[in-house]
Every structure is written in structure tokens, then in C-alpha cells.
Amino acid sequence: MNLLTRNTDYAARALLYMGGRRGQRVSTADIHRDLKLPRPFMRKILQQLQKEGYLVSVKGYKGGFTLALPPAKIRLIELMRIFQGDLSLSDCLFQKKICSCVAVCPLRRELKAAEKMLVDRLKGVTLADLMKK
Amino acid sequence: MNLLTRNTDYAARALLYMGGRRGQRVSTADIHRDLKLPRPFMRKILQQLQKEGYLVSVKGYKGGFTLALPPAKIRLIELMRIFQGDLSLSDCLFQKKICSCVAVCPLRRELKAAEKMLVDRLKGVTLADLMKK
DNA sequence: AATAATGATACCACCACTGTATCATTAGTC
DNA sequence: GACTAATGATACAGTGGTGGTATCATTATT
Ligand code: FES
Ligand code: FES
Numbered sequence A, B: 001m002n003l004l005t006r007n008t009d010y011a012a013r014a015l016l017y018m019g020g021r022r023g024q025r026v027s028t029a030d031i032h033r034d035l036k037l038p039r040p041f042m043r044k045i046l047q048q049l050q051k052e053g054y055l056v057s058v059k060g061y062k063g064g065f066t067l068a069l070p071p072a073k074i075r076l077i078e079l080m081r082i083f084q085g086d087l088s089l090s091d092c093l094f095q096k097k098i099c100s101c102v103a104v105c106p107l108r109r110e111l112k113a114a115e116k117m118l119v120d121r122l123k124g125v126t127l128a129d130l131m132k133k
Numbered sequence C: 001a002a003t004a005a006t007g008a009t010a011c012c013a014c015c016a017c018t019g020t021a022t023c024a025t026t027a028g029t030c
Numbered sequence D: 001g002a003c004t005a006a007t008g009a010t011a012c013a014g015t016g017g018t019g020g021t022a023t024c025a026t027t028a029t030t
Helices: A006-019 A028-035 A039-051 A076-084 A106-123 A127-132 B006-019 B028-035 B039-051 B076-084 B106-123 B127-132
Strands: A055-058 A064-067 B055-058 B064-067
Touching: A006 A028, A006 A039, A006 A064, A006 A076, A006 A127, A006 B106, A028 A039, A039 A055, A039 A064, A039 A076, A076 A106, A106 B006, A106 B106, A106 B127, A127 B106, B006 B028, B006 B039, B006 B064, B006 B076, B006 B127, B028 B039, B039 B055, B039 B064, B039 B076, B076 B106
Parallel strands: none
Antiparallel strands: A055 A064, B055 B064
């Protein structure tokens, strides 16, 4: 029951870090140095965040990244979507097809309800919330 | 975000099946035939359930399994514990040690809170609940 | 020109998940 | 008593996703 995979986790930490240095340009090297996270992996993660519109990048000497959005608009659940794919995977994939019983299966009903509750909660969590504490 | 792994899932389905045939002895062959689940895998799963005290087994010809507990005492969360290990894994394992910042990390705080809510909900779900619907 | 950064992309290793296979044992059936 | 159909215990195996690394091209500053 790990809610986050590493890339989501690292992404969140990197964004938190950058949230604390708004206006400044932050490079993977900075993050690697201060957060001790594996450098090439972080690069890939930051590149993905840039593609998704969460970061603005500047190439070249003294290049790096800055937040493209105010922290209040960066939602944990969206990071999860980016790095962990679409949620609501408690669909029953039975022999590679979606199980025909999905609509009525009592087990799925419970799982989906629990998952919805979880997702709803996580929807409320923004980078700004995390920075406050 | 798959809340259940296959073995937990299969276990739940098998138990549901057996819940619908209380008193009768059910073999892996029966489950394989009616639920179309992989037979040797099911065997392993049922054996684990037996070890954990959820099933009573009878060896030999016409042998099989029966529920060892009333459905109201079989909790989904316990199946998860058996097949997916202890929960509350949103501990931050940072470079293989538990991260020193765990106690104060705002990200962990949120995750743990969300996870607790989820687990609390799942704690309430028993086999009897699933059978009712 | 040298350097230090990102962009894009291919590659790789490990491990958990998802099974299979085998041998031994036990209990009914005939 | 032999046969058969079940579980017990355990070892083995495939595969996909996670968690990275490596490389080459491009861009900007010094
Ligand atoms: S068994 Fe497939 S949804 Fe319940
Ligand atoms: S970074 Fe390890 S707990 Fe937050």
C-alpha cells in the first residue's frame, strides 16, 4: 500500500524545494546536492513535469527550472496521475478483459467506494498546503 | 493504485464463493471450474488462508476446504494484511533507512492521514457485507 | 571555445507479482 | 489393497513495472 511511487514522491519533494525558492532558477544539480536524490532520475522527472506544464525550463549555462504555476494550483493527485497513470484501477481485469461482473460485483463496489473517498481527499491537497506546515 | 493484488483478490472471491456454500466442502477444482481462476495459484492461496486460520481443510478423496469463521468475522483488511504484508507503508524509506524527516515531513503527514482514513474504512468491510449485496 | 545546463530517447537491473511443478501425504471408493 | 482425488510443503520460473543510467543533441552563458 504505497500510495506514491518514487517518481511521484521525488517530484513532490522537488516541487516543495522549488516552492521554497520561488523566482530562483533551480537545476537538477541543485536538487541533487540539497535533496540527495539520484540525479539522472530527477532529470527525467523534471522533464516530465515540464512537459506537463508544471515547470518552465531554461536551457544552457545557468539554466534550470522554475515553477510554472502557483503552489496552490499544484495538486498532489495530479502528480499521481502523471507518474502513476490514471487512477480508478480497481477495475477487475479478469483474463485481460474487464470483468463482466464489474457492474454488480460487491467486492468492486466496496473497492471503488473506498478508492473514491481516498481520491477525493487527495484532490484537496496542494503544494501550498504542504508548504504551510 | 490497485488496492488489492491478485492473490488478495482471488482470496476474496474464493471466500465469497465459499460463503455461498456454507457447510459444503469446496475444493480447488470446484473453484477453478466455477470461477475460472488458475488452479495451482488458487491452491497456494487457499493453503495460506488455511494456515492463517480462515479455512479448515480436509485431505484426501472428496477433501477440500470450508470456512473456519463466520463471514462477519472475515475482514477484507485482514486478507490484505496476509497477502500484501503490513500496511502503513507510506513511511519514507530514503536510501534504505527510514527518513529522519518522517516525523515532520508535511508530505508524509498528508499521506499517512489519507492512508489511515482508507484503512479505517476498509476495516469495516467483512465478507458478510460483501455477501449481502 | 569551453562549460553547464536541458531535450529526447534508448537502455538496463532488480524485484515483486503471478503464477507452475513436484513430491509427499491423506482419505475415501471399489 | 489398489486407485484416485484431494491437500501440505516447497522449489522453481516468467514477466512487467519500478527505479534507475547513459548517450547524444541542443542551447545559453562565460
Ligand atoms: S470478479 Fe470481476 S468484478 Fe468482481
Ligand atoms: S522526505 Fe523522507 S519523510 Fe519526507
